[in-house]
Amino acid sequence: MQAPRSEEELSDIVRSARGPLAIRGGGTRGLAVAGEVLETGGLSGISLYEPGALTLVARAGTPLAEIEAALAAEGQRLAFEVPDLRALLGTSGESTIGGVVATNASGPRRVSFFGACRDSLLGVRLVDGAGNIVKNGGRVMKNVTGYDLVKLMAGSHGTLGVLTEVSLKVLPRPEVAGVLSIEGLGVAEAVAAMSAALGTPWEVTAACHTDLGANDRPSTQLRIEGMEDSVTYRLGKLKAHLARFGEVETATSDRVDWPWFRDVARFAGGEEDVWRIHVKPSDAPGLVDRLPQGARVMLDWGGGLIWTAVAPGTDLRAELGAFVGHATRVRGTGGGIARFHPEPAPLAALAKGLRARFDPKGILNSGLMDTATWT
């Protein structure tokens, strides 16, 4: 195992590597790849935090918990609501900020204008597959100086470079969250209700649905955040707006995050394969109908993200047939089914070309994002 203590040391390790390297932050995401383990925990620490400028810079191996604690002390947070998938995946360890960025891990708040992890990411430093130290972006919120490799790195799963430092836009943590819930809706009605809510000016920051909620019935839930009076006002408005979908319960709480939906807690601990499917929300009901018998379903992002638990080894893409969007297997070995969704040939060629440029030896998390192509 390699555990560099500095960017320079990491650069030397990658430059002289003869075989594949398996990059590991906290090891919480269960992404097994072949090769010598390269641990980033030695590159740790918050290097700069300016609450008045809403920016935080941290080395990639910094534990997420350390960052969240520093932000909480100033009444701030990461806007994109990082999922904790340890229970779902049966993993342990501590998430690192580098792992969060490398997987573009984004929770329920992604549905709102706060966006995904990539939308909060302002800058990166990395070591590419040839050992070059590269920086891109910076620590300011508006920056169009040269190409945006920052976005390219978010979600690249370490296949283009080993992140060494990231800078992030952070935001104030709101006082309270308001919750609206409707019980008993089918998937199509739930998506319609969530779309109706998201299409209002009242700034819904989460829209989730489960086909089996706390009362053994389907439950559709919406979240509003902000100052208490404002939340109360908007809850009232939304409740009236959604009355046509059924009885709407409302509540206010200072717990603004939604770990149950965020962490897909309902599917924790089972033997089933778990998949996430990204679609246009109005396509979600049709796709849910095409899921195999017995599939369990949760919707996030107003229906734009379908979480489903299916029998081990199910080739879910074959079950769904052609659709616009993509499906990624998150849990399970899948019997040879690629984890990532195949891309059309011209896009796969571009991705392959980028990997060949950034990782000419093909040693960084080699094969992790490989897929078969379709035309």
Place this chain on the structure above:
Amino acid sequence: MDMPAPNPAILAKKARLVERLKQVLPDDAVISDEAETRAYECDALTAYRCPPLLAVLPSSTQEVSDILRICHEMGVPVVPRGSGTSLAGGALPTADSVILGVARMNAVIETDYDNRFIRVQTGRTNLSVTGAVEEEDFFYAPDPSSQLACAIAGNVAMNSGGAHCLKYGVTTNNLMGVTMVLMDGTVVEIGGGHLDAPGLDLLGVICGSEGQLGVVTEATLRILKKPEGARPVLIGYDSNEVAGACVSDIIKAGVLPVAIEFMDRPCIEACEAFAHAGYPMCEALLIVEVEGSPAEIDAQLGLIKQIARTHNPVELREARDADEAGRIWLGRKSAFGAMGQINDYMCLDGTIPVSSLPFVLRRIGEMSKEFGLGVANVFHAGDGNMHPLILFDANKPGDLELCEAFGAEILKLCVEAGGCLTGEHGVGIEKRDLMTHQYAPADLEAQMAVKDVFDPAWLLNPAKVFPLAASETRRAVRLAAE
């Protein structure tokens, strides 16, 4: 700013190129007459002009694909153009290049309120995207100052921002998908009505690539419901430092205004003389705008005014009605016009960490004396995006060069303060040769490697973004291959 000398071998192919293009385009879409190509000799960076070899105005993605395939086969560089409003020379042609203008492609393809997106052809102007969804009270958030004229194609190419991006983000945060044509004519579809990429985030690197990776012909854009209302407050201070501290305190307090604009004394004076907005004469003026219902606005502005008062403002004025709100914004929105009335000016676009604001403004003031050129500052303070306007006399020999040298020093100062060369206008030719101040050779190499993959022959907008010396060998490969 130098541009590469035109390649005589390409100039000699003009007749053959016109002939081939007319086989795939209607006659009126191929502009080869020298009197007419002059209309495409520059963009909004008007100090630099050069008529292109010819201009083409396709009406469909298929026509764009045909044009690029032909130019690729013949080794002819292509410069994509939206509405030609770039302040950085992003659409400046060379004499041996073809201008590909997307202005004829301005249709709305799909409006989807349930899924909250609109799909348009990219020749459509920014403001008319909002115009297309206004009847349902939706809007498209990025709002560059040129939004009446600028095209979505250019917004995507430059990753344009605007005054309201503190809350809603810039183009890349509101772009869900594109149809793009690669230089060899291949049409690719990336993203769409769903969120996030299945593999690498290609959309993320395409947005802001200044027309160097492909020609984006259609875009899927996120639309949002309009807020119930918005209201600005005007706050005046007798020093830039205090105004900067007030901005920082507002942000720290947990309110998220939709805009925080900042003007310094030279800018206040010019705007007041031009627009009679009723601005107080002071060193620094802030306009802070919040959104929501009337009660929500009252609550947020109450908190902001409370913070502002702790810094002893010389003026604190909340808009009581739409008319007064309009007047508060009037001066700010006419800033560039006001400066244009009294002088020629160059508009810069560096970004700095908000905490460096007082230091950077003080240094700009000192440099203004050293260069003997006036400068007025107006900028988006919430996100640190500065727009210093350097005043010069275009008719005075040497003044433009002096102004450019001053501008370069300001941008280097932005980088030294922890910021960047350009926050929303793009690099183009204007900041191309300053890139080495922000990026090391390995950083630029990584960016150029991306272009190698998308456009191996370096035919798309080739002499932009990267210092000519840095991109020379790559551009030379293309020349040698002919």
